[in-house]
Amino acid sequence: MSHIETDLIHKGREFNDSKAVVTPIYQTSTYYADDDLKEYIIAATEPKNPNFYHRHGNPTNSQAAAVISSLEKTEDALVLATGMAAISNAILAVVKAGDHIVTQNSLYSGAMLFFKEFLLEYGVEVSHVDQKDNNAIEGAIRPNTKLIYIETPSNPNLDITDMEFVSSIAKKNGIITMADNTFASPINQTPADFGIDVVVHSATKYLGGHSDLTAGVVCGSKEFIQKVWRRSLVLGGSLSPFDSWLLLRGLKTLSMRVKQINSNALALAKFFESHPAIKYTGYIGLESHPQNKLAQKQMRGGTGMLCIEVIGNTEDLAYKNAQHILDKLEIFANAASLGGVESLVVHPASMWGSHHDKAQKSTSGITSGMLRISVGIEHIDDLIADFDHALKDIKL
CATH class of the missing domain: 3.90.1150.10 (Aspartate Aminotransferase, domain 1)
Structure with a gap:
């Protein structure tokens, strides 16, 4: 089993079908299709197919996702254009009108707006609690609670959420857990180690690391990432090939x-x-x-x-x-x-x-x-x- 530093350099190389040491930028919106219509149907419908149309997938994006899913110890990942694209697509893959979410008082401002304005307009209820108070988190759960969303450490006051506790009570109640791991980075923290189902990042931050791109990523099971991918097809937010290439470059030095x-x-x-x-x-x-x-x-x-x-x-x-x-x-x-x-x-x-x-x-x-x-x-x-x-x- 390789170490993080090695995976950062070499994971996802199967998506680079060239002989270039550095992953190429696949700067194309569409791809030539095989004449076989059966193969064409597969390419058009297969989740994250990297060789059909850019909104569906891209080889550079696939390699970046492979590296990050390896870091977060999840089955799969999907890279998107911004951190908010990752957060919104992931949440909308879980909830619908009539559902309820438990989250915390202190959150990234973009996520807070999404909870306090967007979701309420579409009939999703949200309860905000003190993330330091395990009893408050558990007490906020309702029969229609579908998601517990946490951010640890929190932005900007550096409060911590007990991920093992959150995962435990969520599993007892059949609730999905989702953690924003942006502030920590997967070098410092792996939510999956504590039973968290889904991890999101603003890859603009530590993962990219050079303030020259915007990107987001959702990490989870293959089944869940397919749901997020389907949402992303209609909501947009595809990560550009060049930003994906910049992200891959930044990831190589993440640990250092x-x-x-x-x-x-x-x-x-x-x-x-x-x-x-x-x-x-x-x-x-x-x-x-x-x-x-x-x-x-x-x-x-x-x-x-x-x-x-x-x-x-x-x-x-x-x-x-x-x-x-x-x-x-x-x-x-x-x-x-x-x-x-x-x-x-x-x-x-x-x-x-x-x-x-x-x-x-x-x-x-x-x-x-x-x-x-x-x-x-x-x-x-x-x-x-x-x-x-x-x-x-x-x-x-």
């Missing part, structure tokens, strides 16, 4: 990148933890994190994501202090997204201002002084020095 990022993030979190201008440091690799023991049980590394809350006696002052830091930072760029080789920082209360009202921000743990940080692979001394400079002159 994530290990360096883990190391940098832990060192930076320890710096924040002892800094007088930081009220709270949220990083699952710190012993001070309230769910550190659960994180150690579920995860092999702390990821590159952390959040800090800047001091400020009032909400307005905390906001101004956060703005001061953003103004002073030179290496950390104020930009959306995460998981790339470069370090980024965002102010969640501003970035999600149009998606969350004040009450929703409070429920999700988003404060005026919070900054979400995605740590890259730069030298750790430079990253610490950048924040050390930016934190000077912070006012109480």
